[in-house]
Amino acid sequence: MRKINGIFALVNKIDNKVYVRSTTNIETSYDHLVKQLNNNKCKNIRLQKAWNKYGQDNFDYIVLETDCSDLSARKKYWIQEFKSNELEYGYNLESVKRPWEEERNNYLNKPRWNVYGSIGRNLKQIIDNLDYDLEYADDRNKLLKEVLKPHEDWLVKYISSPSYILKQRKNQNSFLNENEISIKGLEYIADYLVFPKFKNEEEKIKKVENDYKVHTKSRIKKDKKREISFGCLYDLNKNGSNRYLVKEIEIIDIDLEKHKELKEIQTVIDYINNILKVKEKNKKEVKKELIRLYGASKVRKYEKLLRELKREQKIIKEKLSGYINFKRVSSGSTKFTFEEDTGYFDDRGNYILVSENKIDFKSENHILQLLYFYSELKQSCWDKPDSEMYLILSELERLIEISNMDQYIYDILTMRVNGYFGYEIREHLERKYKIFIDENKIYNIFIDKIPKIIVNTYTKDREDWIYTFKVKGVYKKCSKCGETKLTKYFGKDKRNKDGFKSVCKECDNYTKILRN
Numbered sequence: 001m002r003k004i005n006g007i008f009a010l011v012n013k014i015d016n017k018v019y020v021r022s023t024t025n026i027e028t029s030y031d032h033l034v035k036q037l038n039n040n041k042c043k044n045i046r047l048q049k050a051w052n053k054y055g056q057d058n059f060d061y062i063v064l065e066t067d068c069s070d071l072s073a074r075k076k077y078w079i080q081e082f083k084s085n086e087l088e089y090g091y092n093l094e095s096v097k098r099p100w101e102e103e104r105n106n107y108l109n110k111p112r113w114n115v116y117g118s119i120g121r122n123l124k125q126i127i128d129n130l131d132y133d134l135e136y137a138d139d140r141n142k143l144l145k146e147v148l149k150p151h152e153d154w155l156v157k158y159i160s161s162p163s164y165i166l167k168q169r170k171n172q173n174s175f176l177n178e179n180e181i182s183i184k185g186l187e188y189i190a191d192y193l194v195f196p197k198f199k200n201e202e203e204k205i206k207k208v209e210n211d212y213k214v215h216t217k218s219r220i221k222k223d224k225k226r227e228i229s230f231g232c233l234y235d236l237n238k239n240g241s242n243r244y245l246v247k248e249i250e251i252i253d254i255d256l257e258k259h260k261e262l263k264e265i266q267t268v269i270d271y272i273n274n275i276l277k278v279k280e281k282n283k284k285e286v287k288k289e290l291i292r293l294y295g296a297s298k299v300r301k302y303e304k305l306l307r308e309l310k311r312e313q314k315i316i317k318e319k320l321s322g323y324i325n326f327k328r329v330s331s332g333s334t335k336f337t338f339e340e341d342t343g344y345f346d347d348r349g350n351y352i353l354v355s356e357n358k359i360d361f362k363s364e365n366h367i368l369q370l371l372y373f374y375s376e377l378k379q380s381c382w383d384k385p386d387s388e389m390y391l392i393l394s395e396l397e398r399l400i401e402i403s404n405m406d407q408y409i410y411d412i413l414t415m416r417v418n419g420y421f422g423y424e425i426r427e428h429l430e431r432k433y434k435i436f437i438d439e440n441k442i443y444n445i446f447i448d449k450i451p452k453i454i455v456n457t458y459t460k461d462r463e464d465w466i467y468t469f470k471v472k473g474v475y476k477k478c479s480k481c482g483e484t485k486l487t488k489y490f491g492k493d494k495r496n497k498d499g500f501k502s503v504c505k506e507c508d509n510y511t512k513i514l515r516n
Contacts, residue, residue, distance in 0.1 A: 006066035013058045018082040019091040022075040047091040123185030137196040249314040272306045361458040364451040403457040480507035
């Protein structure tokens with residue numbers, strides 16, 4: 001049977017609103033529409049709501065015409081005839097022109113500037129061409145000008161575009177967009193120019209000299225009369241600088257020929273040196289390439305193995321060749337003890353202190369000296385677990401672990417102990433924690449704050465030990481932090497039965513700071 005096209009209408013008997021529809025099969029289309037309306041699946045929302053409200057009995061079905069040559073044109077004619085595209089007269093509202101549509105279409109059709117590729121890809125291309133090995137600001141400025149030349153046009157247009165300007169306008173309820181790729185990319189480019197290591201070569205020389213002066217002053221502690229620094233590891237010469245009294249053991253070709261054991265270890269060292277490409281000048285690029293090939297973890301293991309093999313080689317030479325290690329160039333012999341100070345009584349009976357050998361963990365100065373010479377002291381006793389210094393350093397490490405030290409302060413401590421300069425620590429803190437601390441403040445944290453934290457930790461730890469094993473102490477639980485502490489850490493309050501506040505002094509002070 002041939003299908004007959006046509007146009008029909010649904011007329012609401014209650015309010016006389018009309019719905020006009022065209023179809024390619026006039027016989028089945030009405031039944032299909034009724035089925036959709038009864039199942040609440042009609043896409044025309046207004047017709048569906050009216051059908052649900054008034055029911056099928058209140059709608060008349062009228063066939064307007066059949067065998068149309070142009071269905072679309074005839075449908076428009078009947079919609080205009082019944083005015084069914086107006087809200088008051090019908091349900092054919094899909095063809096209604098909204099007042100804002102014209103404005104939207106004009107905006108969408110407006111000519112726009114285009115960037116070849118995405119903004120993120122272009123910014124990444126700029127960042128990849130930046131050379132972070134350049135230390136001086138002048139050199140970075142020249143390079144950045146060359147890199148930005150091919151991108152200058154689109155970058156200026158993007159920054160001056162309405163979309164970028166609108167992103168910078170914020171009100172109280174706006175979302176922040178620091179993590180947006182374009183903002184982040186521009187930030188990286190700005191940081192490259194604003195935060196070089198040095199402005200020029202003169203500034204670099206001054207900075208290196210200042211760091212050296214600070215390091216030397218901190219070691220001698222302005223005490224030029226003192227001949228031997230802490231632990232007898234360094235001697236203070238006439239120029240005021242520290243030097244080793246013990247010459248470092250070196251492995252030479254004669255040693256390798258004489259001792260087969262040293263030669264075997266040297267073969268392994270050469271092999272690892274070859275893998276790590278130690279002789280290459282550009283070490284940063286070489287290290288990046290090694291990490292890409294082997295992974296960061298494997299490279300660290302190779303470096304650690306290399307250090308340990310070199311240390312073992314020196315120990316083996318010392319044992320095999322009977323190497324004599326003069327710890328102090330002086331007549332006679334000196335026994336160094338950490339249990340008591342060195343001194344004597346003069347003719348008047350006054351005690352004259354010669355050297356503070358006794359290490360007191362309650363002394364901030366002693367803790368500071370231990371931190372200054374930690375690397376050297378650790379090297380001298382790492383293979384002597386029965387020595388006094390090994391036990392002292394183990395206790396120091398334990399106190400650092402149990403102290404409530406902020407992570408950034410802990411990083412300052414570890415980097416300073418490992419020989420990093422002030423500007424390197426500052427860059428690390430900016431990169432990792434997004435905090436800016438100048439080099440003088442970093443130095444003050446190391447010499448003042450860190451020893452104080454360790455001393456306070458030792459004092460508290462010792463008190464806990466005394467009141468646990470030696471003397472019966474009175475403890476109380478803080479209602480704020482939940483920690484059980486000695487009553488001396490609580491303020492007095494006569495209103496309570498035990499005579500102390502329910503909150504410890506630390507929590508109480510913290511609450512007062514927040515209130516102010």
